[in-house]
Amino acid sequence: MVIRSTTIPWATHPAVRLVLALVLGIVSWFYWGEALPELLPWLAAGTALYLGANWWATRAGAPSAHDAVGLLGLGVVVLAGTTVAQQATESRRPEHLYHQGPVEFYRAVVDDYTVVRPNTYATTLRVSAVRVAGQWRPALGGVRVSVPRYEAGAQEPHYGQVWLVRGAPAPAKAPLNPGEFDYRRYLSYHQIYHQQFVHPDQYRVVALRPPNWLRYYSMQAAKELEGVFRRYVTAKREFAIANALVLGLKDEVDRDTKQAYANTGTTHIMAVSGLQVGLLFGVLQLVLGRFFGNTRGFRVWSAGVGLLVIWAYAFLTGLSASVLRAAVMFTFVAAARAAGRQSNMYNTLAVAAFCLLLYDPYLLVDVGFQLSFLAVLSIVYLQPRIAHWVDAQEWAARRIRPWQPRWQQKLLGGTGWALDAVWQAVALSLAAQVATFPLGLFYFHQFPLSFLLSNLVAVPLSSLALYVGLGLQAVALLAEGAVQLTGLQALLWLPRGLGWVFEKLIWLFNEYIVWVGEAMPGALVTGIHLTPPQTWLLYLLIALLLAFAAWRRMVWLGAAAVVLLGFSGSRVQADRRIAADKRLVIYSIPRRSALGLHDGASALILTPDSLPLNHTEQTYRVLPGLTERGNRQVRYVAGWPPQLAVRHLGPGGPVLLSWHGLRVAYVSQRLWKGQQPVPVDVVVLRRNARVWPEQLLATFGPRALVVFDSSCRAWYVARLLPQLQGLGMRAHDVTTQGAVVQQVTTGLRHQRVALSN
Known part of the structure; x- marks a missing residue:
């Protein structure tokens, strides 16, 4: 009888052990970093201890000593991960914006792409100096700025511009509603801790000094290539997708198109990342192997050509983070293949991840980084095993007989080859989903059951479109150059024809994705929340x-x-x-009044101003909290529905809501003289209601929590808030402090406010 070993062969995967130890150290920083001292001396001491112990163990020659030294080495790598993360955290440094006084002016450089939004330009500034109390001093820190597009003098920011900005940036805001996306934490992972809305008259461009000239020229090259697509791809939607597919520029892709791709699990098509880089590298190696596979030194020089092509592509697409990550990954893969070590792909990927995390430990919390490496690992391990379940070529070969006509034999052989190609694609898609679907549920709270059907056609078509798009870029540049030299306009018919083919390919796979979404509307499972x-x-x-x-x-x-x-x-x-939980939520939605009544798995979202919430307000302000809480039955209602216990206290007076023992008064206009006392738990002031603090105290009692909802102006809150506090009343502004949550459990009312601050 043969007994199979259940031990994991760690000895053949040393890089995997090291990267897991490094990841453990980085994760330790995220959870317990604030309580840790300066770790560089500890890392130096640990390294010295490891080197000494390793020297002693080598001389002693005891196997148990070697095991102990190995564990010590892994411990040092864990400490190295924590130390690297500590050193990468800019907010710890004394010259950071967090530790400066009141900033009057600051000098900064544009250090990112500009995102063009409907009303604003958004980009990131890296601060180099600040003026405090009339004196300039060195400083550092990232500021996420928004510039209004339609104010006089507004211009789109460009990478490398040096700005002189008047005013102080504010710390990034915490999420204001339950479950809302934590943009402050997201920015901190990119070493950005401040935000500012900058009007055109608040800043001046004083110089052009890009932090990285290579990246500057790369972004300029991407803009030039975008101009080629603009000239030869005439349809607006297809032009936007062409930019996203080939160049990674997604600003012009509309919301409906993005949602269609998300609903069918094909969002990765619109991002220049591992898919595009892998397609380029794989096809190039296939072509080179076909024609030059028997030449001397093919393995080494073909890897060099492959690296040259993928890094040139990374340069032409603006050296974005996703394509750089993919280029680094394939660099290690190509180097391993050139060295004849392609059999141990796990070590190769582990080395790539180790180097990337040493360079930027905050990549560990980047969703793209997590999905990329998990997908590749899953494909490397599972795809061959899943593909082995079905052998279409062998099935076709068993049906070929010597007496069959030649055309029938070729037909069977071709059918087997085609079925095998389809099954390989299915195996690839299934393998990638196995490792990535938990993260998809965790981050995006949905799972597209149609991913297999949509990817099976959309990925090959988009891959073909990618090659045609790159060919269009090369042909257009050559043809336009030739026209400038010869003046023969007829030469432009070639890029125009190729542009037409490119546009139709994009139209075809885009229409297919839209069709899949419409044909299978129930295939998108939503509202899933995982802790x-x-x-x-x-x-x-x-x-x-x-x-x-x-x-x-x-x-x-x-x-x-x-x-x-x-x-x-x-x-x-x-x-x-959830079934036993009842809560009332007063939301923080700019310039709106919104109330949520959550009873078990059901929720009623009210807008007392009778204007329904729009799609953006529902999706980004309310829906995350509903998903997090597990609300499966949700209704949005404008105005006060008749089934609620609502009482109007006189014409134009307060509206009194009673819900599971909670009493809430909405005051929109004024309180009349002689208003009878009505003790309540919460008083909501709307639309700058004309009330006096003494009236509120006399009418609603001293125990009421006074809430300024988002329809109140800042000047109104600033005037009334101190007066209420002076009378001993509790007050809360949802615009600055976040939503108010009132929980009702077993007859007792519990108050929770300022959820995220």
Whole structure:
């Protein structure tokens, strides 16, 4: 009887051990970094201790000593990960904006692409100096700025511009509503801790000094290539997708198109990343191998040509973070293949991740980084195994007989080849989904069941479109150059024809994606909320099932059953907690009044001003909290619905809402003299209601929480808030402090305000 080993072959994957240790150290910084001292001396001491212990173990020659030294080395790598993350955190440094006094002016350089929004330009400034109390001093820090597009003198910012800005940037705002996207944390992961709305008369461009001239020229090249598409791709939607597909410029892709791609699991098509870089590298290696595979030194020089092409492509697409990450990954893959080590792809990918994380440890919390490496790892491990389930070519070969006509034999052979190509694509898509779907549920709260159908056609068509688009760029530049030399306008018919083909290819795969979304409207599962522990449990379950499939030992299946039971228990417990939870939410939505009544899994979202919330307000302000809480039955209502216990206290007077024992008064206009006292829990002031603090105290009692909703102006809040506090009343401004949540549990009312501040 043959007994299969269940041990994991760590000895053949040293880089995997190192990158896991580094990741553990970086994660430790994210959770406990603020309490840690300066770690550089500790890292130096740990490194010295490891070197000394390794020297002693080598001389002693004891296997147990080597094991202990190996564990010590991994501990030093963990410490290195924490130290690198600490050193990469700019806000710790004394010259950071956080530690400056009141800033009068600051000098900064535009250090990012400019995002063109409907009403503003958005970009990032890197500060180099600030003026405080009339004196200039060195400083650093990132500021996310927005510039109004339609004010007099407004111009689009460009990378490398040096700005002199009047005024002080404000710390980035925390999320104001339950479950809302934490933009402040997202910015901090990019070393940006401040925001500012800058009017054209607040800044002046004083110089052009790009932080990185290579990136500056790369971005200029991307703009030139965008101009080629603008000249030869006439349809607006197809032009926007061409920019996104080939150049990674997604500013002009409309919201409906983005949503269609998200609903079908094909968003990756519109991002220049590992897909495009991998297609270029793979096709180039295939072509070179076809024609020059037998030449001397082919493995080395073909890898060099491949690296030259992918880095040239990275340069021409603006050296964006996603394409740089993909280029680095394929650089290590190509180097490993050239060295004859392509069999151990796990070590190669681990080395690439290790180097990237040493360069920027905050990449670990980048969604693109996580999805890219997990997808590649899953494809490397699972795709060959899934592809092995079906052998279409062998199936076709078994049906070929010597007496069959030649055309029939070729037809069967071609059918087998075509079916095999389709199955390989299916295996690739399935393998990528296995490792990425938990992250998709965690970050995006949805899963497109149509991903297989949409990717099976859209990916090959978009890949062909990518090659045609790159060919269009080359042909257009050559043809336009020839026209300038010869004056023969007829030469432009070639790029025009190629542009027509390119546009139709984009139209074809875009229409296919739209058709899949319309033909399978129920295929998008939405409203899924996973907590971080639940996401980890899903990954642990996947790992245990893969271990069982690899080693066929029941211990792995038993462990998977235990993990599945724990995951299911956590979901049941969350549902039980939601079923017993009742809460009232006063939302923070600019210039709007919005109220949420959450009763178990159902929710009623009201707008007392009788104007319904628009799509953007629902999607970004309200929906995240509903998904996080597990609300499955949601209704949006404009005005006060008749089924609620609502009482109007006189014409134009307050509106009194009673809900599960909570009493809420909405005051929109004024309180009349002689108004009878009505004790309530919450008083909501709307539209700068004409009231006096003494009136509020006398009418609603001293225990009421006075809430300024988002329809109140800043000057109104600034005038009334101190007066209310002077009378001993509690007051809250949802515009600056966040939404108000009133929870009702077992007859007791619990108040929670300023959720995220």
